[in-house]
Amino acid sequence: MNAQQLFEQIQAKRSFLCVGLDSDITKIPQHLLSTEDPIFEFNKAIVDATAEYAVSYKPNLAFYESLGVAGWISLHKTVRYIRERYPSQFIIADAKRGDIGNTSEMYAKAFFEGFDFDAVTLAPYMGSDTVTPFLKYEGKWSIILALTSNKSAADFQLLEDAANGKKIYEDVITTSAQWGTTDNTMYVVGATKAEMLGDVRQLIPNHFLLVPGVGAQGGSLSEVAKHGMNSQCGLLVNSSRAIIYADTTENFAAAAAKAAREVRDEMDILLKEKGL
């Protein structure tokens, strides 16, 4: 999928919502625990309930890896299910990978060949050879951590580079934007840093941004849109816990649908305000 196709999905759905599949075996409804693959059953129900209101899904690998082999199987089944049932959905592996070149090649193979993900989140700390192996895959995306939503993001990302007075996250964006294109590179900018999205847009007006941090982390969707939306929307806004755990009884899927629909309705208004 390229950026134009993603924008077309956003326009068609009137949504730029990415539902985070942070599916935690200790939080999913009790009645699913007696099924053969509780995490897959949970994801399937969440996806069926929310697909109409979302353009993207983002399983966070930690929740699957923590379950060992069973978790990898649940993840594989989930990606295949979304791909087969909802082929227009943009599927992100939230893996935050990045290692020396030959190792990154293996990570890229794992996520783009072993699993059929559209995109992987990447930590750029080790430099260009950690990201370029992912960029070799036509139609696939690298999503580079730039300005993250957590408090301790300031430990490194907001430090000033003595050489040019820029913040480290600005250096990360400016340098890594040369490695790929607006059709294969996105950046993570946390919704909790919405007021800084304007600075990010000065550097990369045309790239898509993956924005986590609305919902459970308290970021404001309208502030994100105000500072971050461009003429092709340019945003995928992730919400995980606020949607998938909207209710933890047998009614969980209907509650997730309601929560996703409410976000979609707000997104529709924000798109209209931008003339999109």
Ligand SMILES: O=C(O)c1cc(=O)[nH]c(=O)n1[C@@H]1O[C@H](COP(=O)(O)O)[C@@H](O)[C@H]1O
């Ligand atoms: O890369 C991410 O997706 C990510 C980056 C970031 O800066 N902050 C952040 O919260 N995330 C992820 O986005 C999701 C947020 O989940 P909720 O806070 O439950 O909506 C989690 O999977 C986080 O790992």
